[in-house]
Amino acid sequence: MTKKMSAFKAAYRRSFQEYIAEASETALQHAYELGRQALRDGLGPMDIVSTQQEALLELLKDAETARDCICIVELSHEFSTECLAPFELTHRGFLEVEQFNRKLEDLNKELETFSYSVSHDLRAPLRAIDGYSRMILKKQEEHFDEETKRRFRAIRENVETMGRLIDELLTLSRLGKQEISNARLDMEGIIGNVWQNLLTSNPDRNMILRNEGVFPATGDPSLLREVFSNLLGNAVKFTRTRDIARIEVGSSREAEEVVYYVRDNGVGFDMKHYDKLFGVFQRLHSADDYEGTGVGLAIVHRIVSRHGGRIWAEGAVDKGASFYFSLPQKKNGFS
Numbered sequence: 001m002t003k004k005m006s007a008f009k010a011a012y013r014r015s016f017q018e019y020i021a022e023a024s025e026t027a028l029q030h031a032y033e034l035g036r037q038a039l040r041d042g043l044g045p046m047d048i049v050s051t052q053q054e055a056l057l058e059l060l061k062d063a064e065t066a067r068d069c070i071c072i073v074e075l076s077h078e079f080s081t082e083c084l085a086p087f088e089l090t091h092r093g094f095l096e097v098e099q100f101n102r103k104l105e106d107l108n109k110e111l112e113t114f115s116y117s118v119s120h121d122l123r124a125p126l127r128a129i130d131g132y133s134r135m136i137l138k139k140q141e142e143h144f145d146e147e148t149k150r151r152f153r154a155i156r157e158n159v160e161t162m163g164r165l166i167d168e169l170l171t172l173s174r175l176g177k178q179e180i181s182n183a184r185l186d187m188e189g190i191i192g193n194v195w196q197n198l199l200t201s202n203p204d205r206n207m208i209l210r211n212e213g214v215f216p217a218t219g220d221p222s223l224l225r226e227v228f229s230n231l232l233g234n235a236v237k238f239t240r241t242r243d244i245a246r247i248e249v250g251s252s253r254e255a256e257e258v259v260y261y262v263r264d265n266g267v268g269f270d271m272k273h274y275d276k277l278f279g280v281f282q283r284l285h286s287a288d289d290y291e292g293t294g295v296g297l298a299i300v301h302r303i304v305s306r307h308g309g310r311i312w313a314e315g316a317v318d319k320g321a322s323f324y325f326s327l328p329q330k331k332n333g334f335s
Contacts, residue, residue: 004041008034012048012083013055019079020059020072024275031083038086045087049100052080077104123163130159180220180306187214187228187260190221191249194228198236205245207236212250215258217327223303230296231262231323238266238321257309257326264322268315277313300325 012034019027038048056076063069084100133155141149188211195209209232217224232247239245248263269277278301304311304325315321 005043005047008038008041008043008047009051009054012051016052016055016076016079017059020075022275023075028079028082031079032085035083035086045084045100048080048083049103052076052083080104126159126162130156133159180223182218183221185217185219185221185224187217187224187251190225191228191232194225194232197229198232202236205236205240206243207239207245207247210246210248212248214249214260215251215253217258217260219307219327220303223306227300227303227325228262230300234296234323235262235264235266235321238268239264241267253329254326256329258329259324259326261322261324263320265320268317268319268321270317271315274313278311 012031015027015030015034018024019031035048038044056072059072060069063072080100133152137144137149137152144152191211191214199207232249235247236245239247242265246265249261251258251260253259278297301311304327308328309326311323311325313321313323
């Protein structure tokens with residue numbers, strides 16, 4: 001048994017580190033196979049839990065920022081869920097998974113507390129940096145050359161970006177426990193409101209929204225508005241290089257779900273990087289070219305999942321992108 005445990009630990013750590021580094025589907029599949037092999041070898045879920053705790057602590061020790069720590073813990077949960085899946089088929093496994101879930105719940109509570117602490121601790125110095133930069137510019141701007149002014153503006157812009165990142169990280173951490181309301185929603189109205197805001201904030205852009213018809217939905221109004229704010233906002237952002245931004249929204253009924261989509265004629269993305277698309281802090285384009293925190297699509301993914309739906313995308317470099325998400329048809333009141 002000792003030999004099998006040693007072999008399992010070595011294989012598990014390799015796959016775990018690969019998934020944390022690349023968030024690859026191949027690593028997740030390997031995790032599932034490791035769980036099945038562990039079951040055949042007589043190992044239990046707690047063997048996996050203890051192995052993961054060791055591997056997790058090693059990675060956290062090497063993490064350079066609080067943001068990295070949060071990302072590692074998030075990915076760690078996804079990986080362990082896949083590796084433990086085979087044990088859910090056995091009574092013994094069920095009891096041990098329950099024990100693991102209680103530990104995971106405690107870890108999530110600690111992570112939530114950590115997130116709030118990080119937010120509080122980071123906001124104060126950010127406000128100070130922004131305040132002092134503003135004061136210096138106000139008093140000394142006329143004595144600065146253009147390069148010095150540019151650097152101070154860059155400082156304030158980066159402070160603003162960091163503030164948005166903190167807000168989005170907190171939003172992401174709250175989504176797992178936030179109560180989801182079940183209201184009947186006019187999706188056309190939500191889209192129209194989001195689009196008007198985007199037109200107002202981009203007065204110099206030539207943007208056209210084509211609406212192919214959007215079915216109503218049942219869900220949380222503020223969260224589903226956030227979904228369209230992110231998807232339409234991304235469409236506007238990544239069509240910036242086009243003379244005319246052509247964006248399309250629509251929906252269709254398929255089997256037991258309603259599928260909504262947002263399509264654009266922007267810069268698109270390479271499908272070989274698809275695995276990174278909905279991950280936290282994963283970017284497919286340079287931050288210098290396109291602003292953003294790398295959290296928006298992760299928030300969208302979590303909102304849709306909380307509603308019992310799924311999300312996916314298609315794209316090609318310089319040929320635009322299409323984002324789809326579904327909501328269960330029964331939940332929407334369709335028959």
